[in-house]
Amino acid sequence: MVLSATRISKTSDMLGESPVWDADSQKLFWVDSFQKLIRSYEPSTGAFRDLPMPSMVGSVGLATGGKLVAGLADGIYLVDIESGAVEPIFKLDPPDPRVRFNDGKVDRQGRFVCGTMGVHAEALGELYRINSRGDAQLLANGIRIANSLCFSPGGDTMYFADSLDRRVRAYHYSEGDDPLDDPRIHVDTKPFDSGPDGATIDSEGFIWVALVQVGKIARFDHDGLIERTIEAPTDMPSCVAFGGPDMSTLFVTTIKDSGSGRAISRHPAGGHLFAIEGLGVKGIPEPRFSYQPGN
Template sequence: MLESPHIEVLLDVKTKLGEGPLWDAESQRLYWIDSADGRIFRATQDGCELRSWDVGEAIGSMAVSRDGSYFLAALRTGLYRIDVSSGHRELVVDPEPELPNNRLNDGKVDRQGRFVFGSMDTLEEQATGRLYSYTPDGQLNTLDSGIVVSNGPCFSPNGRTLYFSDTWTGEIWAYDYDTANGQTANRRTFATVDTSTGGAADGATVDAEGYLWQALVYGGKIIRYDPDGTVDRIIKTPVLKVTSLAFGGADLDTLFVTSMARPPLPRFPEDGQQRGSLFSISGLGVRGLPEPRFGA
């Protein structure tokens, strides 16, 4: 049975657009990003040993390499390798050189070490975004297209279902995911989000029981969905602009939640004093799954 959660500010770093929390089980460190400022952050479970890397441009998501020597980062202009020691960056591939108004956004590593990530229209109006997969041997594959804002890629515990959102459609999609070749099929609506109340689907993760957790950005809520797509639980957050979430900590039972201090466009709402903070939620009574590193 789920318990009453305890929500606290772990770090008040005032990220303009906090996103992409990632708990790396091997190093026992939490990573997250400031998409707008172009920074990667790292800290311990209790918020100590804070370090950051300036990546030089807007960043949508990142992964840790298999050996831990570099980050694979989805930046505005393409996928880059960023050396952990020096911060030096090297372009791996630019998927969309013909779309200057797009940028790369949310991403996750599948159980086989591929990086699945999406792109988006920076004005969040045109359906010019795509969903991609980048393999450890350097192959870039397009999985879907016609997307406005790519968000929330995550996988079922067995890795054979990919969940993904185009934020302003009001839908969370599920795909059959072929773990052997990384291809998708049978896209269907997993759940719908009522965007008329001001909230929209943002970052997501799946727990060890196969339930999907999603941040409702601008709505100040976290929603837990049953594997059949019904709402199981709703948690209100201290800020409206909650952006993404990931289970972590030594026992994978703490939910780390990012938020934004400044809305990316004037039409989006402002927020309270704790805007831009990194939150931790404990006492949920569930655990997450360890996130894979990128690479074979």
């Protein structure tokens, strides 16, 4: 098995995060949180496009009707892919400048799950699940930095981490509106000298986690045992997602300068988007959020 890592982006992100592959359009979307951008890349044409947002962007997911769903600083929004227009779905009430939305993913049932984080890493963050009507259900609180959100292929397990705890938790996950049960610790990343950042699931149900503080990406099996680690293309990988025509490419976002003083890359390519080939593993297409208010 020969791995190759290719730098994809022409310009670097300050805080690259939340890559998601659209299997229908064959495009990759991701965000530069600090520069308030949703970015896209179309491999077949080499085209890049930036959509400026009104605030910091924590995460982005696919939605129906030519739209994306995004966690902006103060809430969850629909984003029109063509125009970049934003429509609020759910906003914190009252607003709290001490927190902002961070990592988020669409679950296998088509709901958007997104967590907030303390701007200064205080334990003020909460985890929300937004359904198709725009109703928000609080799933967890006391979070410092919400990260590593992803779902098992069957959708019955949710993985989630507070990065500063250095543990990826696994929750039994319901198709309905049931609250979360107590989690089990799926992966303890303390032995790897890093907190977990973004994560994704492959077609075998193994979880891939960006170990942002040590420049590595790790794959863990169903029991949370390490299956392999690979060197990331830069010293600060932030998030990973499978994509490409056959879902075998691992796209990796990276950090140049998070703006918080907590993460500053020393690598000359810090902040760029990369594609890793040759892993011998495939991902699965991501579901879409369907917003149908009033239903």
